[in-house]
Amino acid sequence: MTAAEACPEPERVCVVGLGLIGGSIVRALRSKGFRGTIDAVVADDDEARQARELRLVDEPFTDIAEAVAKATLVVVAVPIGSMASVFASMADALPADAVVTDTGSTKLSVIREAQTHFGDRIGRFVPGHPISGTERSGLDAGFAELFERRRVILTPTPETDRDALSRVVALWRAVGAQVSEMDGAHHDEVLAATSHLPHLLAYTLVDTLARMAERTEIFEYAAGGFADFTRIASSSPSLWGDIVTANHDAILPVLDRYIGDLEAVRAAIADGDRDTLTTTFTRAKTARDGFAAGKA
Amino acid sequence: MTAAEACPEPERVCVVGLGLIGGSIVRALRSKGFRGTIDAVVADDDEARQARELRLVDEPFTDIAEAVAKATLVVVAVPIGSMASVFASMADALPADAVVTDTGSTKLSVIREAQTHFGDRIGRFVPGHPISGTERSGLDAGFAELFERRRVILTPTPETDRDALSRVVALWRAVGAQVSEMDGAHHDEVLAATSHLPHLLAYTLVDTLARMAERTEIFEYAAGGFADFTRIASSSPSLWGDIVTANHDAILPVLDRYIGDLEAVRAAIADGDRDTLTTTFTRAKTARDGFAAGKA
Numbered sequence: 001m002t003a004a005e006a007c008p009e010p011e012r013v014c015v016v017g018l019g020l021i022g023g024s025i026v027r028a029l030r031s032k033g034f035r036g037t038i039d040a041v042v043a044d045d046d047e048a049r050q051a052r053e054l055r056l057v058d059e060p061f062t063d064i065a066e067a068v069a070k071a072t073l074v075v076v077a078v079p080i081g082s083m084a085s086v087f088a089s090m091a092d093a094l095p096a097d098a099v100v101t102d103t104g105s106t107k108l109s110v111i112r113e114a115q116t117h118f119g120d121r122i123g124r125f126v127p128g129h130p131i132s133g134t135e136r137s138g139l140d141a142g143f144a145e146l147f148e149r150r151r152v153i154l155t156p157t158p159e160t161d162r163d164a165l166s167r168v169v170a171l172w173r174a175v176g177a178q179v180s181e182m183d184g185a186h187h188d189e190v191l192a193a194t195s196h197l198p199h200l201l202a203y204t205l206v207d208t209l210a211r212m213a214e215r216t217e218i219f220e221y222a223a224g225g226f227a228d229f230t231r232i233a234s235s236s237p238s239l240w241g242d243i244v245t246a247n248h249d250a251i252l253p254v255l256d257r258y259i260g261d262l263e264a265v266r267a268a269i270a271d272g273d274r275d276t277l278t279t280t281f282t283r284a285k286t287a288r289d290g291f292a293a294g295k296a
Numbered sequence: 297m298t299a300a301e302a303c304p305e306p307e308r309v310c311v312v313g314l315g316l317i318g319g320s321i322v323r324a325l326r327s328k329g330f331r332g333t334i335d336a337v338v339a340d341d342d343e344a345r346q347a348r349e350l351r352l353v354d355e356p357f358t359d360i361a362e363a364v365a366k367a368t369l370v371v372v373a374v375p376i377g378s379m380a381s382v383f384a385s386m387a388d389a390l391p392a393d394a395v396v397t398d399t400g401s402t403k404l405s406v407i408r409e410a411q412t413h414f415g416d417r418i419g420r421f422v423p424g425h426p427i428s429g430t431e432r433s434g435l436d437a438g439f440a441e442l443f444e445r446r447r448v449i450l451t452p453t454p455e456t457d458r459d460a461l462s463r464v465v466a467l468w469r470a471v472g473a474q475v476s477e478m479d480g481a482h483h484d485e486v487l488a489a490t491s492h493l494p495h496l497l498a499y500t501l502v503d504t505l506a507r508m509a510e511r512t513e514i515f516e517y518a519a520g521g522f523a524d525f526t527r528i529a530s531s532s533p534s535l536w537g538d539i540v541t542a543n544h545d546a547i548l549p550v551l552d553r554y555i556g557d558l559e560a561v562r563a564a565i566a567d568g569d570r571d572t573l574t575t576t577f578t579r580a581k582t583a584r585d586g587f588a589a590g591k592a
Contacts, residue, residue, distance in 0.1 A: 131517055131518075131519045132519055132520070150519070151516075151517055151519075153517065180517075189510070190510060190513060190514055190517050191517070193505055193508065193510075193514050194505070194514050194515075194517055194518040194519070194522050195518075195519065195521065195522065197501070198501065198521065198522055198525045198526075199521075200558075200561060201497055201501060201525075201558070202525060202580075203561075203576060203577045203580040203581075204554065204557050204558050204561050204576070204580070205493070205494065205497060205554065205580075206580040206581075206583050206584045206587075207557065207576050207577075207579050207580040207583070208550075208553055208554045208557045209489055209490070209583070210579060210580065210582075210583035211579075212489065212550075212553075214485070214486060214489075215583070217486060218486055218489050218490050219490075219583070219586070219587040219590065220447075220590070221427055221447055221449065221476075221486050221487070221490055222427075222490040222491075222587065223427045223428055223446070223447075223490070223491065225491065225494065225495070225527070225528045226490050226491065226494055227587075227588065228524040228525070228527050228528070229494045229497075229498060229524070229525055229527075229528060230494075230584050230587070231521070231524050231525075231584075232521045232524070232525060233577075233580045233581060233584040234581055234584045234585055234588065235577075235581070236581075237574045237577035237578040237580075237581050238574060240573075240577055241570050241573045241574035241577060242570075244565055244573055245565075245568060245570050245573070248565045248566070248568070251565060252562070252565060252566060254504075254508075255558075255562055255565070256562070257504055257508075258500065258501065258504045259555065259558060259559065259562065261500050261503065261504045262496075262497070262500050262551075262555060262558075263555065265496060265499075265500050266548070266551055266552070266555065269540055269541075269544050269547060269548060269551070270544070270548060272541060272544070274537050274538075274541050277536075277537045277540055277541070278533045278534060278537035280499060280500070280503050281499045281503075281529075281531075281533035281536055281537060282533040283503050283506060283507075284498075284499040284500070284501075284502040284503040284506065284529045284533075285499075285502075285529060285530055285531070285532075285533050286506075287502050287503070287505070287506035287511070287515070288502045288526050288527075288529040288530045289530055290515070291502075291515040291518065291522075291523075291526070292523065292530065294515065294516070
């Protein structure tokens, strides 16, 4: 850590959106003794009242332009589908030196929107993604420990200012996260495989079963493994409709690969080819046990 | 509960196989103050020594015929692929009145094996399945609370003696389980949907990702949702090779239905049909939230 990271000038942070991610950022900054100011943009007066009652922020705003006008660092923590309109609402009001970052689950689509709306100030925009969701959302969902030892991926472009990047790195380290950098396109491919594809599989499974005649009985006899396997199907449908639509270029190849592999498993079952099945299952168990050991 | 169930004659139970299920049955019987005798068939002398050291059973046997010779109630808790050979080994040594039950994850295949090996004593066989696995296996995996408030499905046939059935019901109630009855074919269809299909999807996903060039990085950036979603891919490959092979008649139709639904989701992504995606995700979330509420 550089001296500048250890003792940064206190930022005036403005978090746009107090859902799971935004709400956890402000809670984590508070609990870590952040010395700067924390403002936020909330959905409406009701959320503003709640944010005040919970003492989540110094000042809650319902107007984006007003909120960002004095900010030094803006964190846009809204669903992927709302990024463009939020960028449009803040672009003219942003102080010239302000740094903007986001927390969206896809990066190329967000970078395109930022280029459109921030124009020649695109160097002050640092695309980012904390790998730390849960299936919950809303003002009550956030908690201060969400980012502890979790990965945050930043995907700077060749235009990104190094100063802007280091201030966003400092923010994430301040809330306990481990920061990595990678190319935006590569981020989208990795997340398509580890996050977007599993969500699609879980949503589709629950929907397949829910449309079967025996649906009540099926869910009645589902056990612990099913609860874990389908937990992500309780995630926000609107949020995930946005993510899947935004990242379809990266999702389709890995989804096609998966469907092909599932067809091969189907053929092995139909042919009574137990060797292929146990070879596949064994390879998977080895990889999954290795993954679990790495996370332990 | 009838008086006979409340105060049954002490059984001499013999549990064949001390893996997760068998090991949990003997631990649960002990912890509930079961008044009868608990014997077990273990894999080898080493397991016999461990079973003695852990005081899991009154007497561990390595010879099946010897073990069942004095039993009044035999619980066959071995993998599906070993049922036939265990039935064959015990058939001639079983006391005439002894009741036999099993804990296999598929039922029609086990019933067929039982008919083959028990012949005209098939009435004393009660097919059963506790819906309470975890991804773990082995002598150390079992725990006394595994069956608490969990479902056990019994699938008696028209030949099953009512006395044999009620004694197996009493055994499961004694370890804390809730007992249901259904037709064996129906059981296999329900479990294909809620258990066998999810295992296939999880194994295939982890295998698909593990065979990608970026496998190390992919697992490095996988988050909490991925860990839950893939937990069942750490299950025993050999056990699941047996289950899937034994229940292929029930698995193939629901797997085909799933692949069709996944193809429809793929088409919606390719066409940018966000409405179809959010409709599907919303239906799934509603069903999954309902399931979770029912289990809470």
